[in-house]
Structure formats: structure tokens, C-alpha cells
Amino acid sequence: MALEKSLADAGHDQVRKQTAVYVYEAPVRLWHWVTALCIVTLSITGYLIGVPLPTMPGEASDNYLMGYIRFAHFSAGYVLALGLLGRIYWAFVGNHHARELFLVPIHKKAWWHELIHELRWYLFLEKTPKKYIGHNPLGQLAMFSVFVIGAIFMSVTGFALYGEGTGQGSWADRLFGWVIPLFGQSLDVHSWHRLGMWYILMFVMIHVYLAIREDIMSRQSLISTMVGGWRMFKDDKPD
């Protein structure tokens, strides 16, 4: 089903053949970059909600700094959560790569073998990496267990806390109010929500590093793929 095209790419000293596969459809790419922007916004504003900036001078009526910071946080939170819902929808209607984030094939033996291979590649124990059209098993596992679970966790705890402000009977309270007693009390949810931020920031660091590293060292394109949607392969060798 993947559109394929071959193009000859003139390298520095040798002619390298590249095969391209269309992997990430437009909605997936758009979602990726919107979510990235949301995470940056949410982390900065969220950090400042817990540890606010130095006191503003002047009258209270002339300032609304915390209000703006909180507004930005809530807006970005809405965008992130709705984007996540849209992304889940796209997993159903998009191409089969769109499902990789949500369905990890842990029942397949081959997947486990490749996972170990990928681990060995990162530990410098393998000389050559494998080729992947979609995610490699390690990347897929990290995407699911850190990003997907993390984003859902942050959305649920986030809207539970948001519901405290919008008040009893509001949609956020009706849908997510049960989360607060589940964790103990409001302050516990705040603590977990903040730990969740650090968890996702840890993911972002590793994600960005490995995307750049793989773009350079693996046998396929990564960063340009998330921009244009096409996966380029740097060699013609099988696997």
C-alpha cells in the first residue's frame, strides 16, 4: 500500500540509492508538531504555576500575570488532549503506521528479537542497525509507555485539577473529578501531575536526541520524515 519511488541521490563520493516510502500522513505530522509546541508551552507554564515568577510591582488591578500563565496552560492542555483524541481517531482511519503508537505487538516473537537487536545497537554492540519503515521496536515501546501513557495520565490528572477551578458540576468535574479522591487529595494530584511533567520532559530529551542521532547514524531518514512524510533509505541492502 505504501507508495514507493526510487531516486538516485548523488552523495559526496559515491552514488547512493535511496528508496522512499510514504509513512506519516499529513494529520499525523501536523499532530506531532502541534503536540510538541503544546508540551513546550505546558511545561514552561506548568513549572511557573508551581514555582511562580518574582512578584509583580504595581497594583493588582494592573497585573494579570498568573492569570495569563494559567490561561496559556489550560489552552495548551485542551489542545494537547483534543489532539490526542484526534490522533486516536486517526489510528483507526489512517494507514497502518498510524496505529504503531497504540498497539505494541508484544505477542510477536520477532518483535522481541528486534527489540533486543535495537538495544544492542544503542549499546554499541551491533555494527549495523536494521531498517525500519515505521518505528523500531524500542522506539515504539518508548512512544507507548512514556508518551502515550504519559499524555493520557497528564490529560486525566490535568482536567481533574482544572475541574477544581471550574467547580462542582462542571464537565471537567463530572468526567474527571473522581481522580482527586483516587490519589488522596488535591495536593497529591498536583504532585503526580508535576512528576508527570518531568517524566514527559525526560521523554522529550531522549526523543530529540535519538531522532537526531538516528537521522545521522541509522539507515533511514527521521527528522525530514516527520516534516514531509516520506521515509528515505540510505542504502539498498536488504533489511
Added chain:
Amino acid sequence: MSQIETFYEVMRRQGITRRSFLKFCSLTAAALGLGPAFVPRIANAMETKPRTPVLWIHGLECTCCSESFIRSAHPLVKDVVLSMISLDYDDTLMAAAGHQAEASLEQTMQKYKGEYILAVEGNPPLNEDGMFCIVGGKPFLDQLKHAAKDAKAVIAWGSCASWGCVQAARPNPTQAVPIHKVITDKPIIKVPGCPPIAEVMTGVITYMLTFGKLPELDRQGRPKMFYGQRIHDKCYRRPHFDAGQFVEHWDDEGARKGYCLYKAGCKGPTSYNACSTVRWNGGVSFPIQSGHGCIGCSEDGFWDKGSFYSRLSNIPQFGIEKNADDIGLAVTGGVGAAIAAHAAVSAIKRMQDKGEQA
């Protein structure tokens, strides 16, 4: 005493005029968040309903709930509520003592089986078969179970009965537990706070007696009318929070100007209570108004949530005095160092491979 008097009869007997009585009804309606249409309903209920017997028992506690209750500054409540309800047993307030007191408990339980309200101040320790709290020669745990058996409803006074409070704080050597861990088959109204506000206590009782039903409770069993909002939602210093104006130090300009105490660890944004609306001591003040942050005394496990002076609470699994940011910075710092090391090794490997190829 063959017939129990109504509230109204008791009030009149105590020399309270009908005018004062109706004023009390209006004030009560307002305090409960009800409209003027409810005033005649309250008046009617108090004129016609017999007083409901209340048994007030004390477990592990400091009696601050009782101290608060008897200081209810609502003018008539102070004089009347103690006579209004038929407080048949309260070992710290009643005149009787010893066997006489315990006998009155039994008497009420038999006479008003399934009709009386059990008010519990404090909580039972479970360790050593409840030997850490003895009332009338028996463990309080037994008294609590015994008295709750035939009660119509149970009121959990204060944070002890509702959540466990200080005696249930880590490491909780006596295994003190909130009463809902022991009483599982009765409706429990939690009125948390250390202590709860006097007017909230009398308000809850008045509501139950006048309407003959429990007030509407939230998910955690607290009356919505008093615990429906956070201190922060109605705090008079809220505009300074939204403006980003905080008390940074106790003696700074912001403290003198009455800025928001958020950075000084105020737990108002996470505490459900009526302090910022009802206030204390007859509406004189409340902690934030007096210049100190809320410590969140009406919230579950507030003793174990880290410093009263920090917004980020301690996470004990990671050692003493570690909060989410300490943990997060350590983890992301470690990850950052690992990435740097990995990138360095990758670069060296790549140069080696290039060298081999060439």
C-alpha cells in the same frame, strides 16, 4: 419525660422570642445557602418536629472540635443548639460521669433505636486490639461499633474522624483510622477541619434536624454547602494571585501589603473548606486574613504533605524533604548526562568506522 419537646418549645422555654426565633430561621437558611422560601419551612420543621437525640462520642482526639462547637458565635446557636438537640451523651460536656454516663448512652440507644444521630469526634486506634484508647474501661473501638450499630446516621466531626489527622500521620504507631474504615453500613457525613468551623458544625446539625435528611454530600462524603469550594476560590487575596503578586518573605513589602501567600506555602488552592467565606470566631478573621497561609487542615493526610511553607509537597518514598521538582531535576539531569555520554561515544564510534572504511 414522656414527650420530647420540639425545638420551638425549647427555645420559647428558654425565653427566646418568636421574633428572635424567626431571625434564627432566616440566618440558618442563609448559612445553609438556601433561599428565603426555605425560611418558613425551617420554622415549620422546628415548630413541629421532636428533637433528635444525639450521642457524641470521643475517640483519639484533642477535643478541639468540641471547643470549636461550643464557641459557635451564631448568636442563638450558642445558646440554643446545645439545648435544641437532645444531647444525651457527650462525656466531655455532660454533667453525669462514670456509670451514670454510660447508662444514659445505653438508655438512649435502646429508646431511640435507629433514630438517633451518632456524632464521632476523634477516631479509633486498631493496633493492640484498640488498647490505645479506652473509654469507660473498654476500647473506644468497641464503643464506636456498638453505638453505630443502631444509629440513623453518623457525623464524623473533624479531620480525626474524617481522615485520621495527626494520630494517623506517619508512622501512625497506634494504627488510628478514620471512622469510615470501621463503620461501613451507615451513612457518614464528614465534617473535616482541625477543628471544623463552629458555624459549619451547627449548620450541618441544623440542616439534618430541620429537613430530616442528610445534606447533599460530595464524592468524599462532605456536605457540599460548606465544602463545595476551595479556600482559594473565595479568598479575598485571590486578585493578588492572579496578578502574580506574592509574599516572598514574611517581613517583605508583599507581606505588609497583604499579597497572596501561595509562595509561602498556602494550601488554599487545594483545601476544601468554608474559611474564606464563613471565617472564624464569628466572622472576625481566618488564617490567610491573619497573614499566614492555609495549612489545609480539612484535607486528607495534611500532616504528611510536606512543609506548611512549601507548595510542592514532600514525596517520602524518595527520602526526607524531596519534592517533585527535586526528583524531576535529578532524573532529567541524569538523562541529560547519559545523553551527552552516549552522543560522545556515538561520535567516536562513527569516526572509527569512517576511518576503517577509508
